[in-house]
Amino acid sequence: AQGSNTAVQAGYIKPAVPVIPTAAFRGNITAGPTPLAVQFTDRSTGYPKNWLWDFGDGTTSTVRSPLHTYTAAGNYTVTLTATNTQGSNNLTQNAYIRASTPVVPTATFTGNVTSGPTPLAVQFRDRSLGYPKNWSWDFGDGTTSTAQNPLHTYPAAGNYTVSLTATNAQGSNTMTRAAYIRTSIPVIPTAAFIANRTSATAPAGIQFTDRSTGYPKNWLWDFGDGSTSVIRSPVHVYSATGNYSVSLSVTNAQGTNVTVKTNYLRIG
Numbered sequence: 001a002q003g004s005n006t007a008v009q010a011g012y013i014k015p016a017v018p019v020i021p022t023a024a025f026r027g028n029i030t031a032g033p034t035p036l037a038v039q040f041t042d043r044s045t046g047y048p049k050n051w052l053w054d055f056g057d058g059t060t061s062t063v064r065s066p067l068h069t070y071t072a073a074g075n076y077t078v079t080l081t082a083t084n085t086q087g088s089n090n091l092t093q094n095a096y097i098r099a100s101t102p103v104v105p106t107a108t109f110t111g112n113v114t115s116g117p118t119p120l121a122v123q124f125r126d127r128s129l130g131y132p133k134n135w136s137w138d139f140g141d142g143t144t145s146t147a148q149n150p151l152h153t154y155p156a157a158g159n160y161t162v163s164l165t166a167t168n169a170q171g172s173n174t175m176t177r178a179a180y181i182r183t184s185i186p187v188i189p190t191a192a193f194i195a196n197r198t199s200a201t202a203p204a205g206i207q208f209t210d211r212s213t214g215y216p217k218n219w220l221w222d223f224g225d226g227s228t229s230v231i232r233s234p235v236h237v238y239s240a241t242g243n244y245s246v247s248l249s250v251t252n253a254q255g256t257n258v259t260v261k262t263n264y265l266r267i268g
Contacts, residue, residue, distance in 0.1 A: 016047070018047075018084070018085065018086050019046045019086055020046060020084070020086045020087040020088070020089055021044050021045065021046030021047065021048035021082040021083065021084050021086075021087075021088075021089050022044060022045045022046050022082070022089050023044045023048075023080045023081060023082040023089045023090050023091040024042075024043035024044050024045065024080075024091055025040055025041060025042055025043055025044070025078075025080045025091065025093075026040070026041055026043060027039065027040050027041075027078075027096065027097065028041070030096060030097055030098065031097070031098040031099075031100070032099065032100070032131055033099070033100050033101065033102040033103070033130075033131050033168075034070060034071055034072060034073055034099050034100070034101065034102060035069050035070065035071050036069065036070045036097070036099045037067060037068070037069045038067070038068055038069070038070065038097060039065070039067050040053065040065060040066050040067070040068060040078070040080075041065045042064045042065050042080065042082070044080070044082040044089075046082070046084065046086075046089075047084055048082035048083055048084050049083065049084045049085070050062065050082075050083040050084070051063070051064050051080065051081070051082055051083075052080070052081040052083070053066055053068075053078070053079070053080055053081075054078065054079040054080075054081075055068050055070075055076060055078055055097075056076035056077040056078055056079075056096075056097065057070060057071075057072070057074075057076055070097060070099040072099065073099050073100050073101045074098075074099055075095040075097070075098050075099075076095070076096065076097040076098075076099065077092060077093065077094045077095060077096060078092070078093050078096045078097060079091065079092040079093075100131075102131075102168070102169065102170050103130045103170055104130060104168070104170045104171035104172070104173055105128050105129060105130030105131065105132040105166040105167065105168050105170075105171075105172070105173050106128060106129040106130055106166070106173050107128045107132070107164045107165060107166040107173045107174055107175040108127045108128055108129070108164075108175050109124055109125060109126055109127055109128070109162075109164045109175065109177075110124070110125050110127055111123065111124050111125070111162075111180065111181065112125070114180060114181055114182065115181070115182040115183070115184075116183065116184070116215055117183065117184050117185065117186040117187070117214075117215050117252075118154060118155055118156060118157055118183050118184070118185065118186065119153050119154065119155050120153065120154045120181070120183045121151060121152070121153045122151070122152055122153070122154065122181060123149070123151050124137065124149060124150050124151070124152065124162075124164075125149050126148045126149055126164065126166070128164070128166040128173075130166070130168065130170075130173075131168060132166035132167055132168050133167065133168045133169070134146065134166075134167040134168070135147065135148050135164060135165070135166055135167075136164070136165040136167070137150055137152075137162070137163070137164055137165075138162065138163040138164075139152050139154075139160060139162055139181075140160035140161040140162050140163075140180075140181065141154060141156070141158075141160055154181060154183045156183070157183050157184050157185045158182075158183060159179040159181070159182050159183075160179070160180065160181040160182075160183070161176060161177065161178045161179060161180060162176070162177050162180045162181060163175065163176040163177075184215075186215075186252070186253065186254050187214045187254055188214060188252070188254045188255035188256070188257055189212050189213065189214030189215060189216035189250040189251070189252050189254075189255075189256075189257055190212060190213045190214050190250075190257050191212050191216075191248045191249065191250040191257045191258055191259040192210075192211040192212050192213065192248075192259060193208055193209060193210055193211055193212070193246075193248045193259070193261075194208070194209050194211055195207065195208050195209075195246075195264070195265065196209070198264060198265055198266065199265070199266040199267075199268070200238075200265075200266075200267055200268070201267070201268050202238055202239055202240060202241050202267050202268065203237055203238065203239045204237065204238045204267050205235055205236070205237045206235065206236055206237075206238065206265065207233070207235050208221065208233060208234055208235070208236065208246070208248075209233045210232045210233050210248070210250075212248070212250045212257075214250075214252065214254075214257075215252060216250035216251060216252050217251065217252045217253070218230065218250070218251040218252070219231065219232050219248065219249070219250055219251075220248070220249040220250075220251075221234060221236075221246070221247070221248055221249075222246065222247045222248075222249075223236045223238075223244065223246055224244035224245045224246055224247075224264075224265070225238060225240065225242075225244055238265065238267045240267070241267050241268055242267055243263040243265065243266050243267075244263070244264065244265040244266075244267065245260060245261060245262045245263055245264060246260070246261050246264045246265065247259065247260040247261070
């Protein structure tokens with residue numbers, strides 16, 4: 001009783017011109033210990049209708065995106081043939097899958113920083129070999145973690161020995177780094193710097209290098225020619241002759257310190 005309405009979308013359906021497909025694929029992992037289960041995903045274009053996989057170990061599949069398990073160690077070449085009514089195309093990736101004999105892992109790790117004032121946040125990275133499945137960290141301050149790549153904050157000053165135990169079905173291995181993390185009580189920084197040269201002919205590019213201690217977070221340079229910089233270790237070009245005094249101000253949460261070198265640069 002209310003009526004009717006019609007919607008028309010011109011050109012809404014755009015049939016593609018049929019073409020021979022172009023085979024493409026990827027695996028979710030390409031290396032690891034046996035048994036290695038790999039989820040293959042078809043990425044072919046051109047609308048294939050059929051798929052034929054050769055996994056390189058004597059087995060095949062016609063599933064579009066199969067899951068295949070490699071049971072023996074070795075390097076395996078994988079081929080996908082994609083087919084439609086226009087024809088076929090294949091992609092071969094040589095030694096695409098590298099399956100290895102399971103071994104006891106070798107634990108190793110790094111931290112993105114190893115020294116600084118408290119509180120010191122350290123991003124640890126597992127670098128272990130042998131494909132561990134479990135991780136046990138001891139940060140040396142009474143705390144632990146089972147994450148593979150933990151972020152840990154040290155709230156107190158001291159030297160901390162860090163250990164990582166990496167484990168898989170074959171066994172476990174531990175790496176210990178004595179006094180790996182060194183944290184200090186926060187202090188006001190002490191400004192210090194050097195230049196790569198103190199005399200030159202204009203125009204002269206001078207590389208300044210910050211040598212401040214106390215872990216500053218901000219830097220302010222005054223190059224003595226009316227220009228400044230907040231870069232930690234800047235390059236500055238002096239275009240006019242003269243003697244120039246240079247100052248560096250460094251700052252952190254504890255305070256600020258300034259050093260001035262009078263007539264530090266002679267530009268001829």
